[in-house]
Amino acid sequence: PASNLGLEDIIRKALMGNIET
Amino acid sequence: ELTREQQNLVNYILEAHLKQGFPADMSNKLLREQSSAEENFLLLTEMATTHVQVIVEFTKKLPGFQALDHEDQIALLKGSAVEAMFLRSAQIFNEKVPEDHTEQLEDKIRNSGISQEYITPMFNFYKSMGDLKMCREEYALLTAITILSPDRQYVRNRESVEKLQEPLIEVLQKICKRQHPGNPQHFACLLGRLTELRTFNHQHAEMLMSWKVN
Numbered sequence: 001p002a003s004n005l006g007l008e009d010i011i012r013k014a015l016m017g018n019i020e021t
Numbered sequence: 022e023l024t025r026e027q028q029n030l031v032n033y034i035l036e037a038h039l040k041q042g043f044p045a046d047m048s049n050k051l052l053r054e055q056s057s058a059e060e061n062f063l064l065l066t067e068m069a070t071t072h073v074q075v076i077v078e079f080t081k082k083l084p085g086f087q088a089l090d091h092e093d094q095i096a097l098l099k100g101s102a103v104e105a106m107f108l109r110s111a112q113i114f115n116e117k118v119p120e121d122h123t124e125q126l127e128d129k130i131r132n133s134g135i136s137q138e139y140i141t142p143m144f145n146f147y148k149s150m151g152d153l154k155m156c157r158e159e160y161a162l163l164t165a166i167t168i169l170s171p172d173r174q175y176v177r178n179r180e181s182v183e184k185l186q187e188p189l190i191e192v193l194q195k196i197c198k199r200q201h202p203g204n205p206q207h208f209a210c211l212l213g214r215l216t217e218l219r220t221f222n223h224q225h226a227e228m229l230m231s232w233k234v235n
C-alpha cells in the first residue's frame with residue numbers, strides 16, 4: 001500500500017540523518 | 022536491584038526517550054480552535070510524520086541498533102513504527118500534555134473524519150495505559166522493547182535482535198518490581214499491552230484505507 005511506502009521512505013531518510021527533527 | 026550496568030542502560034535509554042520533544046508549532050496548531058475535519062486530518066498526518074522521525078532518532082541511540090544489518094534496521098522500524106507511535110501517544114495523552122491540550126487533541130482526533138470504530142479502541146488503549154500508572158523508565162523501555170522485536174516481518178538476523186531485546190526485558194521486569202511492589206502482575210500487564218498494541222497495526226492500516234476512500 002502507498003501508505004507503507006511513505007512510511008519506509010521517511011524511515012530511510014531519517015536513518016540516514018537527512019531529516020531535521 | 023539493578024546492576025550498575027543495568028542502571029546505566031536505563032538512564033541512557035530514558036535520556037534518549039526524554040529527548041523526544043513535542044514541537045512547539047504543533048501545540049499552536051492544536052490550540053487553534055476553528056478547524057475543519059480536513060485541517061484536523063492534515064494536522065494528524067503531520068504529527069504522525071514527525072512522530073516517525075522522532076522514533077527513528079530514539080532508535081538510533083539504542084545500544085547495538087546501528088550495528089545491525091541495515092535492512093534489518095528498516096524492517097524493525099517499519100514493523101514497530103505504528104506501535105511506537107501509539108505508545109508515545111498514550112504517554113503524551115496521560116502524562117506530558119496539560120489538560121487543555123489533551124482535550125484539544127482528543128477533539129481534533131474525534132473530528133478528523135476518522136470512523137468511530139477506530140477512535141474508540143484508540144482512546145480505550147490510552148485510558149488502559151493510564152491505569153497502569155507507568156513511570157517514564159517503563160515507557161522508555163517498553164518502547165525500546167517494542168522496536169527491538171525479533172519477530173517482525175522481513176527481519177533476517179533475528180538472533181542479533183533478540184540479543185538486544187533480552188537485556189531490556191530483564192531490566193524492565195526489575196523496574197516493574199521496584200516501582201509497583203504491591204502488584205506482582207504489573208510486568209505481565211505491560212506485556213499484555215504489547216499484545217494489544219499489535220492489534221493497532223492492522224487497525225491503523227484499515228483506518229488509513231478508509232480515510233483515503235472517504
